[in-house]
Amino acid sequence: MDLFKLTPLHLLYFALLIQTVVCNDPLFHFCSSSNTYTANGPYAKNLNQLLSSLSIKVPPTGFGLGSVGQGLGRVNGLSLCRGDVSSADCKTCVVDATSEIRQLCPYNEEAILWYDNCLLHYSNAEFFGQIDNKNKFYMWNTQNVSDPMSFNQKTRELIHRLSLKAYVSPLKFATGDMKLGEYQKLYGLVQCTRDLSSGACKECLETAISELPSCCDGKQGGRVVGGSCNFRYELYPFVNA
Structure with a gap:
């Protein structure tokens, strides 16, 4: 099954499964099954270089992107x-993600992984500035409210009000x-990821x-x-002050 084309039923099923994860585990990941690379080939070398670069580039500002190599590599x-x-928690998360994604998606030319504190995505295709609607999952509290x-x-x-703040913010973030x-x-x-324009974030x-x-x-x-944006709501405070 191509995990980049999950149906809503698959999404619901996987969302139920991830209720059992612990806080230090990834929330979710997708591996592309369409293209793979060889262990000692140019793509592997370029991927290693890119992931090392991101682990250094991202923590100071919370976001970073880059490309390495030419052509098919x-x-x-x-x-x-x-x-x-x-910044310290960001660095820890990105370093963990660069290690975990290669274990979960070995030799896949495209992969995406989410932790609670960070997202990591790489691909052989250029995806910067484009809305990613194919990589998406849901999570929810199992408890119901009294007046749905x-x-x-x-x-x-609330989420709409926050989105109006986020898409005009340099950080593309609001709480x-x-x-x-x-x-x-x-x-x-x-x-939203900061490669998106304000209009695309909205x-x-x-x-x-x-x-x-x-x-x-x-x-x-x-x-x-999703791969380009996300929202969360809870009846308890969950963001850092």
Whole structure:
């Protein structure tokens, strides 16, 4: 099965599986089955160079991209850290991701991996500045809310408000909260990869928000996570101050 063409049913199935992961494990990954490279070939050499470069380039600002090589051996990649994590935690995450992705996707010319704190994506194709709608998964809290219709509306309002802030921000990142009652708040986070234009970031987030009913209908928390953008909401604070 080509994991880059998962159906919604597959997504739901895998989302159920990943509820059991521990915090230091990757959230999810996809490996392309269409093209592979040889262990000692030019693509392998260029990939090693790119991943080493990203582990150095990304932590100071939380984002980096690059390309190494020419022709069929050319590899393109980027890494993004969550906008609220420290440089030290960002570095740890990217270093872990560069090691883990090669174990999970050995010899695949395209792969993408998510941790809670970072994303790593490389490919033989040039994908910078393009919205990635093929690599996507859902996660949700297994607990339901008491009034799904009202809660879903509030969730959409919060994520939409944050997306309006994120796509005009240099970091393409925004967090915030909304009061649900006297004693309860809803917390949210949205983010785009910084290779996207403001318009593309807005479009990516709007598409993700439209998937709320499929992802997290009436759930106390949830995420739509893609290769270009993501959002998360919870009934507890989960971002770093």
